[in-house]
Amino acid sequence: MSEKSVLDKTIPWTAVMLRLSGMCVGEGILPTGPLSGAVAGTVKFTTTLRPPEKPFLSVSWRFNGVNIISSTSINITDPGYAGRISLDRATGSLELRNLALEDSVEYTITITPDAGLPKQGRTNLTVYVLSSGATIRSPTAILIEDESSTNLTCEASGSISSREWIKDGQPLNPSGGVSFSLDNKTASIQPVHISDRGTYQCRVSNPVSTMTATHNLTVSFGPYNLLISGPSAAPQGHSIMLQCTADSVSPAHFSWMFNGNETHVYNSLYIIERLGAENTGNYTCTAKNAVTMMESSTVLDLRVFVAQRVEVSPEVTGYIGNDVTLSCQLIQGPTHTNVTQVQWALQDEEGTGKVTLIVFNTMFGVNISESPLKERVAFDKHSLIIKALEMKDAGSYICSISTFPSGTFEGTTKLVVRAIMVAMLYFIRIRRRHSSAGFRFVIDTTGPERESQLSATERDQDVVYSDIKVKPSRDASPLTNYKLRESVYVDDVTYSEVIVSRQPKSDTECVYV
Structure with a gap:
């Protein structure tokens, strides 16, 4: 009888003996498989058993029907697994190292406890080559919207269990002009649109490794x-x-x-x-x-x-006793704004502050503040009127116009105050005895008008000053020349020019030469 015949007849009897002896096959000894491992990696077959009080009588592992290790009082290891396996005798767990593709088979464990029925379990191991070199290949041609088409091909080395396509971080699914090959290796876009530009990823994976390739697709x-x-x-x-x-x-x-x-x-x-x-x-x-x-x-x-602004006169001259108007006008810009308030103020002498004079508000009307000008100021629309001007009113006046929604705009006017020059002309009849005589005469223009009173000596000098001209000094404004009637005294000497100039105390000086 051949050895094969003996084995064929022995196997059924072994099964019968296991069943008759009550051997429990599987029964949770090994976790549900299959297990996965990487080439050159390590995998551990871990049983669910706890170490017993008394050691197992025997533990054996079989690989595809070949006994790779048996442990009773000693361990017997198949030469092909020497140095690659380690057995945990207390639980029956097995570690297998330096995995090869050929290790992808069914593994069986049989444990005989010191008391009780033998236990048996089975599981499968699948060994994979790690994924590597993942790339996305695309034609180098320039892609033009609605005119061009393209294919994206995902290539990688190793054991590839699946390929997954991603665009801009979201899964890419078949739709419109996008389709995939049966093995999901190639994504086709026909034709390309603006929405197709972006970042494409291909994720290749197997149970022991994952790798992702990236490609930026440009569409003109x-x-x-x-x-x-x-x-x-x-x-x-x-x-x-x-x-x-x-x-x-x-x-x-x-x-x-x-x-x-x-x-x-x-x-x-x-x-x-x-x-x-x-x-x-x-x-x-x-x-x-x-x-x-x-x-x-x-x-x-x-x-x-024209930019929105307040327009004022930089300088205005006024005269004592007269009224003066300081103009102020809002120049509107491209967007019309509403005036909500107009205010005039006088800057103090130090130039660090200002005194409010008068305010107009669209809700509260006109309000005149306490100031030396209180009884003499008024509005002419946005302009300021100062009545009965006094010398002390000179200074810098600030016009502020508040608007909505543009804010507040300001402009400053310098007010210069001057006295009115009054030339009082006199006919002066003076007799003289000597033609070389000359006189200096001062006319006070600030006092009341009166006739000149000559001294007795002056009366004795019978001279008529018949032609008098009013001539300004170097610092005064030009004055009008006046022509007086001619002298009726033929033999008198005529002094023909009178010079009128302003004195420091507002006097007018007439010099007769």
Whole structure:
């Protein structure tokens, strides 16, 4: 009888003996498989048994029907596993090292306790090659929106159990122009759209390793959404920067035209150093994509506006005893604002503070503050009227106009106060005995008008000053020349010029020569 025949007849009897002896097969000795391991790695077959009070009589492990280790009082290891396995005699667990693909089979353990029935368990081991070298391969041709198509192929080395596609961090599923090969190795996009550009990932994996490849897909499109950023109106004299932007891949090339004429500006920025009337008009930005050969244009109409401000006279001259008006006007800007309050104040002599004189508020009306000018100030719309001007009223007056929603604007006017020059002309008849006689005469213009009273000596000098001219001093304003009637005394000497000048104490000095 051959050995094979003996084994064939023995196996059924072994099964019968196991069943008759009550051997428990499986019964949770090993965890549910299969187990996974990597080539050159390590795996441990861990039983669910606790160490018994008395050692097991025997522990044996079989690999694909081959007994790789048997342990009773001694351990007997198959030469092919020497140095690769370790047995935990207390629990029956087995560690297998330096795994090879050939180790992917069924493993069986049989344990005979000191008392009780033998126990047996089975599990499978699958050994994988680690994934490596994952890449996404794509044609190098330039892709143009709605014209081109492409394939993305995921390649990797090792044992590949699955491939998963991801776009911009989200799973990529078949939809529209996106489809996959049966093995999920290739993703096809036909044709490409703007929405197809982005970051694509292919994740290759097996139970013992995972690797991800990344590819950025570029789709040329545009230019779209062309826009000129910058003001459509600005104050005269301001510096203006216009910037042209567009959604475009590859980047768009820009050019500018002004009122239909070439400007020879070929970048996204157009700068006006100082805005004037000659710069107002239509600015056209054109963007062109050298790949898609598409171009687009947009126009900005630039205008000059007067900046919102308060306009006052820098200096106003008034005269003692007269009324004076200090003008103040709000110049509106491009956006109309509402005046909510007008205030006039006088700056103090030190220039560090100011005294409020009069306020107009749209809700509360006019309020005149306590000041030396209280009885002499009034409004003429936004302007200030000062009545019966006094010398001490000279100073800097501040007009403040509050608006909504633009805020408060101010302007300052310097008020100069002057006295009114009154030349009092006198006919002076003086007899003289000597032609070389000369006199100095002072007229007080601040006192009441009166006739000149000559001394007795002066009366004896019978001279008529018949032609009198009023001549200003170097520091005075020009005065009108007056022609008096001619002398009726033929033989008298005529002193023809009178010089009138202002004295430090507001006197007028007349010098007769």
